[in-house]
Amino acid sequence: MTTHTPRRRPPPPAGGSDFARLSKKIAEAGLMNRRPGYYIVRSIVVAVAYAGGWSAFVVIGAGWWTLALAAFLAVMFGQVALLAHDVAHRQVFRRRRPSETAGRIAGAAIGMGYGWWQDKHTRHHANPNHEGLDPDIAPDLLVWSQDQARAATGLPRLLGRRQAFLFFPLLLLEGVNLHVSSARALGNRTLKNRALDGALLYGHTAAYLTAVFLVLPPGMASAFLAVNQGLFGLYLGCLFAPNHKGMPTLTGNDRPDFLRRQVLTARNVRGSWFTDLALGGLNHQIEHHLFPSMPSPHLRRARPIVRRYCQDLGVDYLETGLIASYRQALASLHQAGAPLRRARISSARA
Secondary structure, three states: OOEOOOOOOOOOOOOOOHHHHHHHHHHHOOOOOOOHHHHHHHHHHHHHHHHHHHHHHHHHOOOOOHHHHHHHHHHHHHHHHHHHHHHHOOOOOOOHHHHHHHHHHHHHHHOOOHHHHHHHHHHHHHOOOEOOOOHHHOOOOOOOOHHHHHHOOHHHHHHHOOHHHHHHHHHOOHHHHHHHHHHHHOOOOOOOOHHHHHHHHHHHHHHHHHHHHHHOOHHHHHHHHHHHHHHHHHHHHHHHHHHHOOOOEEOOOOOOOHHHHHHOOOOEEOOOHHHHHHHOOOOOHHHHHHOOOOOHHHHHHHHHHHHHHHHHHOOOOOEEOHHHHHHHHHHHHHHHOHHHHHHHHHHHHO
């Protein structure tokens, strides 16, 4: 993964920062206005589909057709996660309390600790693709830069050599990782509302496992869990991988201004209304990072305004197709693991 060195630029002209002037254009276009009708309809559709999936699971009972329902519910889990994301950014409610209440309800439906996720995601938005500050590119099983690869030990060092090939298979574990990370975060005493988050998380786990093993025999229940959680994790990974992976990273004291920090580290994905539906509007990642509280149905309308503004400033604005975005992410992962492959070759020759 490459490291971005911010361009030196002259002081902004009178009238505020580059972002302030863009923000004024966006506000004048009415794109920061709330969309209560849209979110009411979307929430009802997702809730009905989610509840309908579980109702069909109980009605069908023991049978291998339940694996199709496991796949359907994996998609519904992803759609609930996208709603929780919009709620957390106050795209739905302007005030904090209803946003947190709705976010916790959505998080409980999929086994996600809302407080942990919100804290993590807020830090990502503040410093996207900044090594040491963005938790989404902290080295874990994978390494995201060659510097991380050189410092890697244990499993990341082993996996890092072929991590581009392992990326999508590893995403099958992302749903489980979401639950485990949520549970681990409960040990952090600085996390607010730990008791409530813990009760919701373990309540979901108990209800989920009880329902599956009560309706299905053990072997079939295990298959249901594998399909449901595996595809849920794959869907989550496919939602977020196109957004920043393979884009420039920042290190140390690299601190471009807000507009450049958000635009240069993000990638948009072109597509139709179906792309917006499947990716929850996150395919307009640049606009989302610039205006996190903008309702997701407005992001597509904001795109030409932001793109033209960036062109006028000479700021790179990247858009690509969905498949191309995955190619770029995988190429970046392969490049990041290069020091580990070279070290293995040197060791073999020695």
